[in-house]
Amino acid sequence: MKIAVVQFPGTNCEYETLVAVKAVGMDGEIFRWNRSAGELSSFDGYFIPGGFSYQDRVRAGAIASKEPVMQALTEEAAKGKPIIGICNGFQILVEAGLLPGTGKVEMALAQNVMVSNGKIVRRGYYCDWINLRHEAPPRRCSGSFLMERGSLFKIPIAHGEGNLVTSTPKLIEMLNDEEQVVFRYCDKNGRVINEFPVNVNGSTESIAGICNPEGNVLGMMPHPERAFFAWQLPAFDPRKQRPDEPGPGRSVFESVKRYIEVNA
Template sequence: MKIAVLQFPGTNCEFETLVAVKAVGMDGEIFRWNRPAGELSGFDGFVIPGGFSYQDRLRAGVIASKEPVMSALKEEAGKGKPIIGICNGFQILVETGLLPGSANHNGVGSEKSCGNVEMALAQNVMISQGKIVRRGYYCDWVNLRHEAPSKRCSGSFAIERGALLKIPIAHGEGNLVTTTPGLIKKLNDEGQVVFRYCDKNGRIINEFPFNVNGSTESIAAICNEQGNVLGMMPHPERAFFAWQLPAFDPRKQRTDEPGPGRRVFESMKRYIEVNA
């Protein structure tokens, strides 16, 4: 079971992501963007880690989305292989059209599969009591509620619906917006909303500080229709071990325990085992 952790110029979470991949028992390696793209077919799954690919020039994720490696990744997605995009990885998947991916399932390699961009991850706008209280880059620990049924999505395959995870975010552009009519309803109806930001009890409160970036309906992560491609703004690799948790979390002292982010990588492994 071999995972490619994609590295673009400006990616900065590839090494800890690879640690997480290997710690759950998968094999993996860092795959540089300028390697022959066809070599991707030798892998069983893919992670696009966080960072600032191409320094977020033009807008986050768009320059990386035009690289040949992303065309090859679309083909691998079409085979049902799991892909997890974390933070900048999510932004790249959106700009590629792989997420939410409604326009992509009519034939990999066709003109249509080149991807209609159906949404944007826009600049953060933090709203509280109807007023904008903050804008721009923000990093913090957030609570996430798992919204999809278990087994719906590769990156949350082994997570039960309603589970709460505490995972950090760190981004300036995570505000999910769309002008595609009916897209949000479709994502809700078809179980493609995977995580939402919530309070510590799991309540969805659609304003700052619970909704940390102004994202529509507090959406933090979505998957494609088939469920094999997941994009999430929070960083599970930064909450993989209990010792990575913040000082105020009592689990930090239980160094033998896994962190909540581990469940995302365990899910990916389980998804591959089941679908092999």
């Protein structure tokens, strides 16, 4: 089982993502953008990690989405292979038309706008640990294959543009109906409150991650690779005191592994 961690100029989370891939028992390597895109077909799954590919020129993810490797990934996605885009990787998948999966660019991850009591209290980049609720049923999506509906995760975000917006009518309704909304921001008890700080970036309906209709392509703003070990958790989380335990983000990587096994 071999995973490609795709690297563009400006990517900056590829090394820790590869650590997480390997730690759950998958093989993996970093795949540089200027390698022959055809080589991608020999991999069983793909991670597009976070960072600032091509310096976020034009829009975050816009340039990388036009690279030959993304065309190759579109073909691999059609074969049902898992592709997980994290943070900037999510932005690239949206710009490439792989999410929400209609082949067109139908949504954007716009600048964070933090709204509280009807007022904008802050804009732009934000880094913190937040809570996520898994919204899809188990086995719906490659990257959350092993997760129960309603399960909660503490996980960090770090982005300036994670505010999911769309002007396509009924797109959000369709995503909800088709169970393509995989993660939402919530409070520590699992309540979705569409206000900062619980909705940390102003995203429509607090959406933090979505998958394509087939479920093999997942995009998410939070960073599971940075919540892979319990020692990475914030100080006030009691699990921090048990440093040898797995962290909450590990289940994304375990899920991808299981998804590949089941679909092999």
